[in-house]
Amino acid sequence: MATTVTASHFVSHIHGGGLNSVDTTNSNLAQISLRNQPVTHHGLRKVDMIQMMKKNAILTAKQSSRSGTSSGNVIICGTGMNLVFVAAEVGPWSKTGGLGDVLGGLPPAMAANGHRVMTVSPRYDQYKDAWDTSVLVEYLIALSQDSVKKNTVRFFHCHKRGVDRVFVDHPLFLEKVWGKTKSKVYGPNAGTDYKDNQLRFSLLCQAALEAPRVLNLTNNKYFSGPYGEDVVFIANDWHTALLPCYLKSMYQSKGIYKQAKGRFAFSDFSLLNLPDQFKSSFDFMDGYDKPIKGRKINWMKAGILESDRVFTVSPYYAKELISGDDKGVELSTILRFRTVTGSINGMDIQEWNPATDKYIDCNYDITTVRKLDRSLYLEVMDAKPLLKEALQAAVGLPVDRSIPVIGFIGRLEEQKGSDILVAAISKFIDLNNVQIIILVSTPGTGKKSFEKQIEQLEVLYPDKARGVAKFNVPLAHMITAGADFMLVPSRFEPCGLIQLHAMRYGTIPIVASTGGLVDTVKEGYTGFHMGDFNVECATVDPADVLKIVTTVGRALAVYGSTPLTLAEMIQNCMSQDLSWKGPAKNWEQLLLSLGAGGSEPGIEGEEIAPLAKENVATP
Numbered sequence: 122m123a124t125t126v127t128a129s130h131f132v133s134h135i136h137g138g139g140l141n142s143v144d145t146t147n148s149n150l151a152q153i154s155l156r157n158q159p160v161t162h163h164g165l166r167k168v169d170m171i172q173m174m175k176k177n178a179i180l181t182a183k184q185s186s187r188s189g190t191s192s193g194n195v196i197i198c199g200t201g202m203n204l205v206f207v208a209a210e211v212g213p214w215s216k217t218g219g220l221g222d223v224l225g226g227l228p229p230a231m232a233a234n235g236h237r238v239m240t241v242s243p244r245y246d247q248y249k250d251a252w253d254t255s256v257l258v259e260y261l262i263a264l265s266q267d268s269v270k271k272n273t274v275r276f277f278h279c280h281k282r283g284v285d286r287v288f289v290d291h292p293l294f295l296e297k298v299w300g301k302t303k304s305k306v307y308g309p310n311a312g313t314d315y316k317d318n319q320l321r322f323s324l325l326c327q328a329a330l331e332a333p334r335v336l337n338l339t340n341n342k343y344f345s346g347p348y349g350e351d352v353v354f355i356a357n358d359w360h361t362a363l364l365p366c367y368l369k370s371m372y373q374s375k376g377i378y379k380q381a382k383g384r385f386a387f388s389d390f391s392l393l394n395l396p397d398q399f400k401s402s403f404d405f406m407d408g409y410d411k412p413i414k415g416r417k418i419n420w421m422k423a424g425i426l427e428s429d430r431v432f433t434v435s436p437y438y439a440k441e442l443i444s445g446d447d448k449g450v451e452l453s454t455i456l457r458f459r460t461v462t463g464s465i466n467g468m469d470i471q472e473w474n475p476a477t478d479k480y481i482d483c484n485y486d487i488t489t490v491r492k493l494d495r496s497l498y499l500e501v502m503d504a505k506p507l508l509k510e511a512l513q514a515a516v517g518l519p520v521d522r523s524i525p526v527i528g529f530i531g532r533l534e535e536q537k538g539s540d541i542l543v544a545a546i547s548k549f550i551d552l553n554n555v556q557i558i559i560l561v562s563t564p565g566t567g568k569k570s571f572e573k574q575i576e577q578l579e580v581l582y583p584d585k586a587r588g589v590a591k592f593n594v595p596l597a598h599m600i601t602a603g604a605d606f607m608l609v610p611s612r613f614e615p616c617g618l619i620q621l622h623a624m625r626y627g628t629i630p631i632v633a634s635t636g637g638l639v640d641t642v643k644e645g646y647t648g649f650h651m652g653d654f655n656v657e658c659a660t661v662d663p664a665d666v667l668k669i670v671t672t673v674g675r676a677l678a679v680y681g682s683t684p685l686t687l688a689e690m691i692q693n694c695m696s697q698d699l700s701w702k703g704p705a706k707n708w709e710q711l712l713l714s715l716g717a718g719g720s721e722p723g724i725e726g727e728e729i730a731p732l733a734k735e736n737v738a739t740p
């Protein structure tokens with residue numbers, strides 16, 4: 122049956138970043154590998170009473186019977202690892218941006234390689250496809266320094282594209298976000314965080330550590346029963362950076378998961394249910410007043426320090442992270458002590474497929490393809506003018522296929538450089554026959570001035586510009602398909618998915634030379650580079666405005682004067698394999714190099730491989 126192995130691992134994978142701001146949206150994928158004693162979970166056992174915190178917190182797990190679950194036999198597939206991804210977002214159930222995309226796409230790709238894969242994320246809404254497992258875990262959580270309350274979380278579950286999708290149900294998630302998923306995951310509006318995010322995400326981390334032990338899952342003939350303790354946890358972003366600490370303090374110190382592997386007020390450390398020995402890993406000073414002045418705890422710092430390895434989402438960003446405090450989220454010194462490995466993200470080629478995309482008027486591919494029903498996909502050069510016209514009509518711009526259209530899609534954050542773009546538009550729009558369509562997400566009181574800039578565009582340039590401040594998936598697809606160019610003027614960009622989506626749709630990216638944009642876009646071959654931008658978010662640097670103006674000029678010249686070059690670039694973009702298949706193999710190598718659970722490569726497979734093929738429906 123299960124194996125006994127030694128060595129503990131914890132790996133961090135940074136896939137977001139932040140600049141000179143306390144309120145960084147830095148992402149951290151932290152990976153914990155756990156292997157331990159023989160796993161013989163037949164049904165549910167009561168988890169030992171575990172001292173969770175000095176205030177005598179208790180963790181118990183109960184499982185009631187769930188129709189359809191197995192007798193609890195653990196079937197060992199022979200190859201592959203047990204992987205548990207933990208994150209605040211998991212697309213398409215919850216997504217505010219690229220983090221949700223990665224959690225949507227990478228796990229199925231790992232499942233396709235023959236690994237048993239689970240994701241654990243909050244149940245923000247009543248997802249129609251996820252069922253109550255009736256498995257409960259009780260925690261005592263500290264609401265304040267003196268108040269401790271008993272809390273119960275439930276696990277909901279579904280199995281899709283070969284992945285066990287587990288959702289942690291608790292009022293801290295559901296009651297706050299219910300019916301508003303996609304926009305209110307982290308706060309009531311953009312730029313404002315829920316005051317109890319620390320509590321919410323520490324609860325997620327604690328619940329996630331229980332899920333593989335207590336959930337008795339039977340989804341296909343290859344795997345059944347709980348995942349057990351022979352598991353690799355992959356914790357994403359600062360929200361889950363407490364995982365390694367809880368793992369060490371609550372589990373490994375008790376002989377459980379033995380082999381495994383924001384910034385808040387310093388006084389809040391006592392709310393985290395962690396022993397004092399971890400204090401120094403969290404200890405952090407910065408020059409900002411938020412959330413309070415002076416000394417703080419920093420979850421990211423602890424996640425990085427307590428992990429065995431640090432990964433990030435592109436090789437170039439890995440270098441940038443240690444290049445200085447501005448790109449290293451003020452953690453560059455800490456990061457310099459670690460080896461940061463960069464592995465580029467893939468994209469979800471099912472959701473983003475011009476040949477099947479349900480949001481666009483006609484489907485297309487790099488060449489004409491006859492479908493099974495004998496109808497044709499159009500060839501890209503025939504389809505794009507039609508899709509451009511549909512896009513122009515949809516946003517109310519003059520419909521004219523000869524006018525080049527530039528698109529921009531991104532969260533309304535300083536990172537994305539929409540303010541630099543707005544300044545640049547005023548410099549190039551009157552000089553050129555061009556249209557520009559900007560789609561920004563999560564508008565809210567926190568970013569009112571940015572939002573205004575975007576909405577003013579159509580007042581200033583009624584025939585040339587449109588700005589939409591909404592999270593709008595259909596429009597994102599229409600822009601990606603119908604625009605000629607996609608502008609990505611990011612001040613920093615750990616990987617970036619927008620440019621990958623664009624290239625797959627034959628839309629040529631015009632990018633800032635930072636992070637994953639450097640690794641994924643080749644100047645003159647698959648896109649245009651603008652040079653790197655000033656990372657200071659508070660001001661718009663005129664030099665960056667000029668970089669946009671000049672490079673847009675170059676791109677428009679190619680559009681107007683050398684259509685053959687343009688057509689070649691479109692072919693170059695579309696002929697790349699941008700799927701998760703290659704990145705998933707890299708991930709596998711990285712995980713295997715840890716000697717993690719299974720420690721064998723999985724089986725080779727297509728992106729949706731035999732194991733994962735059993736349920737390919739997306740919600």
Ligand SMILES: Nc1ncnc2c1ncn2[C@@H]1O[C@H](COP(=O)(O)OP(=O)(O)O[C@H]2O[C@H](CO)[C@@H](O)[C@H](O)[C@H]2O)[C@@H](O)[C@H]1O
Pocket residue numbers: 136137138148217218219220222223434466530531532560561562563591592593594597614615616617618619620637
């Ligand atoms: N208004 C809107 N309406 C609909 N959809 C919208 C939208 N605005 C954005 N999106 C969608 O959100 C996603 C954005 O992903 P990105 O990776 O480009 O950036 P993000 O900064 O969110 O991700 C972070 O994490 C990812 C994953 O690691 C890194 O690639 C990236 O560099 C890092 O900043 C895309 O799927 C895009 O279509």
Ligand SMILES: OC[C@H]1O[C@H](O[C@H]2[C@H](O)[C@@H](O)[C@@H](O[C@H]3[C@H](O)[C@@H](O)[C@@H](O)O[C@@H]3CO)O[C@@H]2CO)[C@H](O)[C@@H](O)[C@@H]1O
Pocket residue numbers: 136137138144145146147148210216217218219220221307308310311312313314358359532563567
């Ligand atoms: O998938 C998209 C991104 O999702 C995450 O970013 C969120 C971040 O982790 C949250 O803390 C919050 O960020 C807000 C920040 O905390 C606040 O002080 C203020 O600066 O506004 C920010 C935005 O509202 O929301 C972010 C999502 O919008 C993840 O961390 C990123 O890596 C992903 O790119």
